[in-house]
Structures are given as structure tokens and as C-alpha cells.
Amino acid sequence: MPISVQDLTVSYRHHPAIHHINVQFDEARAYAIFGPNGAGKSTLLKAMMGLVKADTGRVEFQQLQRQDIAYLPQQSDVDRSQPMTVFELAAMGLWYKIGFFGRVNKAQKVRVHEALQRVSMDSVAHKNIGALSNGQFQRVLFARMLVQNARFLLLDEPFNAVDAATTFALLEVLQQCLKQGKSVIAVLHDYEQVRAYFPNTVMIAREVIACGKTEQVLTDANLQAAFAALQTGHANKEWCEVPQNKLVEE
Ligand SMILES: Nc1ncnc2c1ncn2[C@@H]1O[C@H](COP(=O)(O)OP(=O)(O)OP(=O)(O)O)[C@@H](O)[C@H]1O
Numbered sequence: 001m002p003i004s005v006q007d008l009t010v011s012y013r014h015h016p017a018i019h020h021i022n023v024q025f026d027e028a029r030a031y032a033i034f035g036p037n038g039a040g041k042s043t044l045l046k047a048m049m050g051l052v053k054a055d056t057g058r059v060e061f062q063q064l065q066r067q068d069i070a071y072l073p074q075q076s077d078v079d080r081s082q083p084m085t086v087f088e089l090a091a092m093g094l095w096y097k098i099g100f101f102g103r104v105n106k107a108q109k110v111r112v113h114e115a116l117q118r119v120s121m122d123s124v125a126h127k128n129i130g131a132l133s134n135g136q137f138q139r140v141l142f143a144r145m146l147v148q149n150a151r152f153l154l155l156d157e158p159f160n161a162v163d164a165a166t167t168f169a170l171l172e173v174l175q176q177c178l179k180q181g182k183s184v185i186a187v188l189h190d191y192e193q194v195r196a197y198f199p200n201t202v203m204i205a206r207e208v209i210a211c212g213k214t215e216q217v218l219t220d221a222n223l224q225a226a227f228a229a230l231q232t233g234h235a236n237k238e239w240c241e242v243p244q245n246k247l248v249e250e
Contacts, residue, residue, distance in 0.1 A: 002026045003048065003064070003152060007057030010040075010047045017043040019206045020056065025185055027151065030178055032198035032214065033187045036230050039205045041187040042074055045154050070150035072141055074157050074187075080129050080137065087125040089140050090116055093147025115146035118173060135166035142170055146177075153177060155186040159193070171197050194218065205229040 008021040018040035025031055033041045046052045048059050049071045061069070070093075091104050091112045098104065104112065116122035119139035129137065138158065145153055153174070159167040174184050174197065188194050194201060194214060201217040203209040205226035210217040 002062055003069075004060040004062065005044070005048065005057070006060060008044070008047055008054055008059065009056040010043050010052050011055055016055070016206060018047065018204065021204065021208055023202050023208060023211055025152065025183060027183050028178060028181045029200055030174070030184045030198045031186070031200045031202060032194040033185065033202050033204065034189075034194060034218065035204045035209070035226050039226065039230060041204060042156050044204065045071065045156050045185070045187060046073075048154060064151065067148060068151040069154060070145040070148045070152070071154045072145065072156060072158055074160065080132070082129075084129050085125065086116065086121055086127050086129060086132070086140050087112060089129050090121075090125075090143040090147055093144040093149075095148075112143075112147055115143040116140070118146060118176075119143045120169065133163075134161050135163045138162050138170065139166060142173055146173070150182070152183045152185065155184065157187050157189065159188075159190070167193075191218065 003025040005021055005023045005025075008018060009016055010018050021040075021044060033044060035041055043052060047054055049069070050059075091108070093115070094104065094108055094112075098108070113122055113125065116125055119142050121136065121139050121143060124132075124136070129140065132140065142158075158170065162170070171193070174186075178184060184198075186198070188198070195218065199214055200212065201214040202211045203217050203222055203226055207229060209226045209229060210219075210222045
């Protein structure tokens with residue numbers, strides 16, 4: 001049951017951030033999305049989640065429901081200043097079962113506590129999220145994803161501004177998820193992390209530069225091609241400055 005990205009173009013103010021992207025994400029695999037700053041990595045994830053409008057192409061979710069996809073944006077969607085406990089934030093992973101204001105039943109409570117245990121945050125389940133460090137907060141957001149029990153985990157720079165111990169612990173959580181048959185698709189900047197934990201890499205620079213086994217994709221030649229593509233604005237003949245339908249709309 002793969003996710004298939006077909007001919008996907010998204011532009012901001014007439015400039016394509018991603019351009020005719022084709023890529024398939026299969027189940028039970030770990031994919032790194034890699035590329036220079038401004039390559040369109042976050043935009044690709046947002047477009048897959050339907051958070052930005054596509055100018056061309058589409059994303060096909062074969063036999064997947066909305067709750068089968070979990071998404072952790074780069075800057076968290078949760079306002080940490082609002083009064084909410086660690087437990088309540090993790091329990092938000094149940095949104096598709098109980099809505100955002102529904103009551104959590106006994107079995108669901110157990111599930112939330114188990115998820116918090118997996119990220120070593122159950123002992124502070126009663127704490128307000130405003131009191132958490134960046135690393136602790138990211139652990140709770142991972143617990144929320146575990147509660148959702150999605151089949152595809154889309155993570156945008158999940159270890160940015162997170163301490164080394166937490167990064168290691170959360171990478172281990174992702175490994176467990178893979179063993180359970182889930183897929184992880186993560187925007188990452190750290191070569192070593194990608195090489196150690198992500199056997200598949202999609203390198204983009206607006207367009208797909210290379211896609212496949214990490215050792216074959218993360219090469220100097222591909223990295224140079226990625227930087228060059230971003231500087232010159234095109235790496236193949238099909239480049240078009242602005243998708244036509246976007247011009248008509250605006
Ligand atoms: N909301 C927006 N409005 C206008 N331009 C945007 C917007 N979001 C992104 N862009 C531009 O689109 C391009 C791709 O941005 P995106 O954040 O997807 O790249 P990225 O590869 O994730 O970058 P980084 O590694 O720096 O996070 C960049 O040139 C960026 O400035």
C-alpha cells in the first residue's frame with residue numbers, strides 16, 4: 001500500500017518550490033528526504049499532507065485512510081503556552097477516534113501511557129507542556145504519533161534543536177516502528193544519521209536528483225548536481241518557470 005507522488009509541482013509566488021516530482025514510498029521502509037536548503041523538502045511533505053495546493057500532479061494513497069498518515073511539522077503545530085498536560089498532548093493522537101474534545105476511555109488511557117513509556121515521558125504525564133525542554137517536547141510529540149498508530153510517519157527535521165540523547169532514543173523508537181511494518185519518511189540534514197538509519201534516500205533540489213538506496217544516492221556527484229540544480233533553476237529540459245494554471249488563478 002504505497003504512497004505515490006505523481007508529477008507534483010507546488011509554487012509560491014510564481015516560483016516552483018518543487019517541480020514535477022515523481023516518487024513512490026512503500027510500506028515498512030525508511031526514507032530520508034535530503035537536499036540543500038530551500039530544495040523543497042518541507043514543501044514536498046506539506047503537499048503530501050494536502051497542506052499546500054498542487055499546481056500539477058497528485059499524491060495517491062493506495063488503500064490508506066487519513067489516520068494512517070502521521071505528520072510532524074518542522075515547527076510544531078502545538079502552542080506550548082496553552083495549558084495542556086503531557087498526557088493530554090499525547091492523547092491527541094486519538095483524534096480520529098474521539099475527535100479533539102472527546103473523552104478518553106480506559107483502554108485508550110492505557111495506550112497513551114504505553115506510548116509515553118516508550119519515549120520515557122510517562123513519569124511526567126501530569127506535567128504542563130510549557131515546562132518541557134525541546135527534547136522532552138519532541139518525545140511527547142513522538143508519543144502522540146505512536147498513539148495514532150499510523151502506517152506512514154512523515155517527519156520534518158525531527159531532530160532539529162533536540163539533544164543527542166533524545167535524538168538517539170527517538171531514532172530507536174523509529175527503528176521499532178519499522179520493525180512493526182510502518183514506514184518513516186523524514187527530512188534530515190545529518191549525513192551520518194541518514195547513512196546509519198535510513199536505507200533509502202530521495203535527494204531533491206526542486207526536482208528529484210536521485211532516488212534509491214542511500215549509498216547510491218548520497219554521492220558527491222549527486223550533491224553537486226543538487227546544488228547546481230538549485231542555483232541554475234533547472235536540471236532537465238522540462239523546466240518551466242511558472243506552472244500555467246497557477247498564472248491563470250492568480
Ligand atoms: N510559505 C511560503 N511562501 C513563499 N515561499 C516559500 C514558502 N515556503 C517555502 N518557500 C520557499 O520555497 C522554497 C522551498 O522551501 P522549503 O521550505 O520547502 O525547502 P526546504 O528544502 O525544506 O528548506 P530548508 O532545508 O531550508 O528547511 C524556498 O525557496 C522557500 O523560501
